[in-house]
Amino acid sequence: MTPPEEHRIAPSLAPTLLKDHALSPNNPPRPIARRRLLQLSLAAAVATLTPLSGCSAEDRPSTPPRRASTRERSVRLGARLSEDLPYRVLENGDGMKTLLRDDLASRPDGAGPEPVARAAFGHITDPHILDAANPGRLSFLWQYLDFPDGYPTSGRFRPHDVLTLHVLDATVRAFNALGQGPESGRPLDGLVITGDITNSFAISELDAAVAVLDGGSATSNPGGSYEGIQDHGRAPRALAADVWHPDPEPDNSEPDNWKKQYGYPTVPGLLSAASRAIEAPGAAFPHYPGFGNHDETGRFGGSRISGGERLTDLVRTGSRLPVELPEGMTEDEFWKEADGTDEDRERLVAAMPSRSIAASSTRKVFDKPRFRAALLSSGDAVDQPPAMDALYYAFDLSAEVRGIMLNTTSPDGGGRAVLDRKQASWLTEQLQGVSSTYHDDEGNTVTADVEDKLVVLFSHHPLRAFEDDASSHEDGGESIARDDVLGILTRFPNLVLWMNGHEHRHKVEAHRGRSASGGIWEITTASLIDFPQQSRVVELLDNQDGTLSIVATLVDHSSADDVRHDAGQTPQSLAALSLELAANRPGLDAGSVTGGAEDQNVELLLTAPF
Numbered sequence: 001m002t003p004p005e006e007h008r009i010a011p012s013l014a015p016t017l018l019k020d021h022a023l024s025p026n027n028p029p030r031p032i033a034r035r036r037l038l039q040l041s042l043a044a045a046v047a048t049l050t051p052l053s054g055c056s057a058e059d060r061p062s063t064p065p066r067r068a069s070t071r072e073r074s075v076r077l078g079a080r081l082s083e084d085l086p087y088r089v090l091e092n093g094d095g096m097k098t099l100l101r102d103d104l105a106s107r108p109d110g111a112g113p114e115p116v117a118r119a120a121f122g123h124i125t126d127p128h129i130l131d132a133a134n135p136g137r138l139s140f141l142w143q144y145l146d147f148p149d150g151y152p153t154s155g156r157f158r159p160h161d162v163l164t165l166h167v168l169d170a171t172v173r174a175f176n177a178l179g180q181g182p183e184s185g186r187p188l189d190g191l192v193i194t195g196d197i198t199n200s201f202a203i204s205e206l207d208a209a210v211a212v213l214d215g216g217s218a219t220s221n222p223g224g225s226y227e228g229i230q231d232h233g234r235a236p237r238a239l240a241a242d243v244w245h246p247d248p249e250p251d252n253s254e255p256d257n258w259k260k261q262y263g264y265p266t267v268p269g270l271l272s273a274a275s276r277a278i279e280a281p282g283a284a285f286p287h288y289p290g291f292g293n294h295d296e297t298g299r300f301g302g303s304r305i306s307g308g309e310r311l312t313d314l315v316r317t318g319s320r321l322p323v324e325l326p327e328g329m330t331e332d333e334f335w336k337e338a339d340g341t342d343e344d345r346e347r348l349v350a351a352m353p354s355r356s357i358a359a360s361s362t363r364k365v366f367d368k369p370r371f372r373a374a375l376l377s378s379g380d381a382v383d384q385p386p387a388m389d390a391l392y393y394a395f396d397l398s399a400e401v402r403g404i405m406l407n408t409t410s411p412d413g414g415g416r417a418v419l420d421r422k423q424a425s426w427l428t429e430q431l432q433g434v435s436s437t438y439h440d441d442e443g444n445t446v447t448a449d450v451e452d453k454l455v456v457l458f459s460h461h462p463l464r465a466f467e468d469d470a471s472s473h474e475d476g477g478e479s480i481a482r483d484d485v486l487g488i489l490t491r492f493p494n495l496v497l498w499m500n501g502h503e504h505r506h507k508v509e510a511h512r513g514r515s516a517s518g519g520i521w522e523i524t525t526a527s528l529i530d531f532p533q534q535s536r537v538v539e540l541l542d543n544q545d546g547t548l549s550i551v552a553t554l555v556d557h558s559s560a561d562d563v564r565h566d567a568g569q570t571p572q573s574l575a576a577l578s579l580e581l582a583a584n585r586p587g588l589d590a591g592s593v594t595g596g597a598e599d600q601n602v603e604l605l606l607t608a609p610f
Contacts, residue, residue: 085263090560104519112545117184125501126527133228136316163578170575181539195292195460215282273569298413307339417461493609
């Protein structure tokens with residue numbers, strides 16, 4: 001088939017190396033310039049793309065405004081905000097080079113025909129939309145924990161917890177503005193989100209994510225104004241000291257440790273601005289969501305709900321924000337009381353010193369049918385099991401590329417990857433349906449009279465998250481072993497790519513196939529909630545010389561120019577500030593999450609399967 005002219009591209013990129021990591025905390029610190037201070041306080045809001053909700057890749061305007069990718073510009077840490085403290089502001093840097101990886105195949109010598117783009121899509125993972133004011137977080141317990149580094153771990157508190165929705169919105173806008181693959185120019189065929197869409201499986205978080213993806217008024221704070229641990233409301237010093245408070249301290253009171261020790265800025269009005277609804281344009285192309293362990297409550301499969309979970313449910317929808325344990329009560333006594341009767345838990349909540357806040361029933365937990373109804377459109381699926389708790393499906397990324405979304409979450413809500421035999425059998429059937437040649441369980445070659453398609457697999461977990469051995473229902477959820485998962489995938493030469501997340505880091509890994517020339521590339525993308533808050537645009541290119549190229553390019557949701565520390569915040573400036581706050585997290589090992597050049601902007605070669 002002759003491709004449209006706009007889908008033909010220039011010869012493949014030459015192998016190059018990334019000179020220095022964007023967003024590296026190791027750049028030499030220097031005092032911030034007066035000009036940058038003025039930028040932070042006076043920067044104007046960045047114009048956003050006109051909403052294109054409901055448009056497909058085919059009927060979008062042919063020349064939409066374009067946004068630079070990380071090829072043209074990166075974002076990194078620059079000058080210190082204060083000479084005496086480590087906090088550093090963002091600055092724009094040079095573009096990131098693309099590295100050619102030939103682990104699985106090599107290009108033939110000599111110039112070949114122009115490559116053809118078969119599909120282009122955006123990949124987002126782990127946005128962790130968070131209702132940061134939800135009293136069910138039980139944040140008052142942090143004051144009784146021992147934090148050896150002097151601050152709560154990121155799994156408990158992040159200074160940018162109130163800004164997760166703004167980051168997702170800015171990321172969707174960035175893809176809308178980018179509009180096409182930076183290598184091929186092919187319009188994006190879709191946007192795929194591989195799980196952990198919510199943080200605490202709350203309806204308020206799910207509704208907010210849906211509004212951002214579909215377009216509309218979006219807020220993850222159903223209480224309206226912010227009422228929580230980051231304001232200057234009632235809280236013991238032992239709790240308040242370990243939480244960043246963006247607003248100025250009242251009556252010259254002592255700043256928190258984030259400001260005193262690490263130099264985190266005062267940002268007047270941030271909490272109020274973060275609580276205002278976002279008018280989201282929505283994605284300008286189809287979006288395909290997946291299910292992650294932070295979306296899985298682990299309680300709707302007949303499992304017993306613990307007393308601690310029942311207590312959390314009681315607090316999360318209520319009008320009381322506990323600030324400390326009842327006088328004289330230890331943590332052990334607290335959890336023992338929580339394991340009692342409903343009356344015991346009600347007395348416990350009533351006895352805890354608390355603030356009065358606005359209650360919301362939307363802070364209840366959602367189940368799988370609600371997630372599926374909210375995010376999965378049956379019209380987009382080629383094949384989707386009818387059971388409402390089945391959150392795996394197949395879809396067409398393009399006419400030539402089939403996408404398969406797995407649900408790899410453990411039904412007990414744990415972090416390990418699970419693929420049960422029922423879903424594994426379904427996966428095998430889907431792969432057989434688009435493979436004219438494959439291998440059976442014994443390694444024999446099988447041929448079938450079907451139309452070949454390239455296949456991209458999506459899941460929340462990477463292969464590394466599966467366990468060495470198979471597990472049973474008694475272990476918390478039946479799953480086949482890691483080697484058996486890979487064994488299924490490598491039977492099908494046209495399965496060329498596996499996209500996932502979960503680990504909150506960038507990683508690209510090659511898996512050799514059953515034949516000497518085959519294989520699968522596995523791309524893990526970092527999260528939107530933690531540094532570096534990046535996503536990817538991925539292009540599948542037929543080089544028309546017997547090889548394929550998978551070109552993956554990182555996408556930043558903001559630039560350094562978007563950040564401001566004054567009271568005039570916009571949704572875009574709040575997203576940019578979230579990135580700056582995340583990049584400055586004390587103890588952050590940037591290299592462990594950004595990976596090397598081989599995990600960032602890459603061109604991945606493999607032998608064409610047909």
